Amino acid sequence: MKAPIIVFAYNRKDHLERTINALAANEGAGASDLFVFVDAPKQGAADERNEAVRSFLTEYKQAHEKDGTFNSITLTMAAEHKGLANSVISGVSLVIEKYKCAIVVEDDIVTSPYFLNYMNDALEYYKDDKKVWSISGYTLPLKSLQNYSDDVYAFYRCCSWGWATWEDRWKLNDWEVKDFADFDRNFFKRQKFNRGGRDLSFQLDRQMLGWIDSWAIRWGYNEYKNDMVTIYPAASYVDNEGFDGTGTHFGTVSTNYDTKIQGKKEYRFVKPVTDRAVAKEFQARYSEKWIKAMVKEVLYCLHLYKVK
Numbered sequence: 599m600k601a602p603i604i605v606f607a608y609n610r611k612d613h614l615e616r617t618i619n620a621l622a623a624n625e626g627a628g629a630s631d632l633f634v635f636v637d638a639p640k641q642g643a644a645d646e647r648n649e650a651v652r653s654f655l656t657e658y659k660q661a662h663e664k665d666g667t668f669n670s671i672t673l674t675m676a677a678e679h680k681g682l683a684n685s686v687i688s689g690v691s692l693v694i695e696k697y698k699c700a701i702v703v704e705d706d707i708v709t710s711p712y713f714l715n716y717m718n719d720a721l722e723y724y725k726d727d728k729k730v731w732s733i734s735g736y737t738l739p740l741k742s743l744q745n746y747s748d749d750v751y752a753f754y755r756c757c758s759w760g761w762a763t764w765e766d767r768w769k770l771n772d773w774e775v776k777d778f779a780d781f782d783r784n785f786f787k788r789q790k791f792n793r794g795g796r797d798l799s800f801q802l803d804r805q806m807l808g809w810i811d812s813w814a815i816r817w818g819y820n821e822y823k824n825d826m827v828t829i830y831p832a833a834s835y836v837d838n839e840g841f842d843g844t845g846t847h848f849g850t851v852s853t854n855y856d857t858k859i860q861g862k863k864e865y866r867f868v869k870p871v872t873d874r875a876v877a878k879e880f881q882a883r884y885s886e887k888w889i890k891a892m893v894k895e896v897l898y899c900l901h902l903y904k905v906k
Contacts, residue, residue, distance in 0.1 A: 600630040600669075601718055601762060602697045606685055607636045607705040609647035611654050613839060614705040618658065621703070622667045624714040631697075632668040635689040638676040651705075683813040687773060694765045699725070701762040706839045709735065709760060710861045713835040717762045720750075720829060723867040730870055731767055731826035735760035735835040738883055739857045742875040743832050749862065752827040752870035753880055755794030758814045760836035761828075771820045773813075778806050781819075785899045791822045793877070795884025796891040798822075800898075803905040827870050835861035 603621060607614045618634075621627060634655055639645040652675055659671045676685070686702075694700045701717045703709065710716075713735055724730040734757035737743065743751075781787050781802075788799040801815045821828065834857045885891060897903035 599697075600626055600714070601699045601701045601721055602631045602633055602693050603668075603714070604689060604693055604700050604702045605632070605634045605705065606682065606689065606702075607634060607651050607655070608682070609639070609651060610705050611647065611650040614651055615654060616708055616839070617703060617705050620709045621714070622662075624709060624711050626714040626718065627668055628666045629669055630701075630714060631670045631672070633672045633674070633689070633693050635674045635685055636676060637682070637685050638679045640679045681811055683811045686813045690768065694763075694768050698765045699762065701760075702758075703760050703836075704758070707760045708837045708839055708859070710835040710859045712861055712863050713760065715863075716831065716835050716861060716865060717760075719865075720867060721762055721764065724829060724870075725764055727870065729826055730829055731821040731824065732756050732761050732763040732828045734828050734830045735762075735861075736838065737830045737832065737834045737857065738880060739834075740876060740879045740883075742873070742879045746832045746873070746876070748868050748871070749832050749865040750829050750867055751832060751876050752829055752872045753794065753877060754822065754827055754872070755798070755880070755884070756814070756818045756821050756828045757830070758817075759838045767826075770824055771817060772823075773816055775802070775806060775816060775819060777823075778802075782806075783899045783901070785895060788895055788899070791819065792885075792891075792895075793881065794818065794822070795881055796886055796888070796895075797884050799895065800905055807905065827872065829867075829870065831861055831865070833860040833862060835859065 605617060636651055636655065639648045655673050659673055663671050690700055690702060699721050701714065717733055717735060720733040724733065736757050736759040791798050798818060802819055804810045805812055805815050837857060837859050894903055
């Protein structure tokens, strides 16, 4: 059985249409159940763009529900605004309980025609490897990967730009981060978490202060806490088009994460290996210079620096 595909949408109809069409063009789409969750507008906010998303999906389901584009299409339209974090947590939990695994994309992700094959095969290969937290379809365009010998690598940071996981890993998440007090000013724990990027510990601080509402930083914290890794492709199977200034959570234009879809049709999986050169470059892409970051962490742990 193919893993279900979960798509989260809000108010970007054009982006969503490209996402859905790319998924439909995937090998294996016809054997996959598609679930789309649409959040409601914020109270008092204009809802024309949100309504356009709902209309597009309703028409798409009517046109394609029985033509084999997907095995099935299920739409869930929220009546009240949940926010992305609650939408993702509740939506994934609902689907993964039934299917025991899931492939997840948001409405700005464009996928390779081989994305579903790669994700399903990776889910099968790593399902019993308790070192693996999740599968990513995206990878950064790192120089260290240009002549990389394997098709996949492992790293200490999860990715929300086209990903997959299993029910048993998903259930390990403590979304309330009940042990935060033990982590908060512990320099060594913060340093270990920051193997995935020196931005992570302060992101978690902002989450716990209520300044941001991110499911992904909590998901990443639970990956660290369980001492697990994410499997990345050496060549990306997705492109994130959400850095064009239209996003709710990333409203500025950026080219920092631009990549080309170059994922192979044929690939070989290996046991989780964290390559030293790749890990160093990956961490640096999400980090300040290490001396500056180290000083800030030390001062924070001594209560001499405030989170900004």
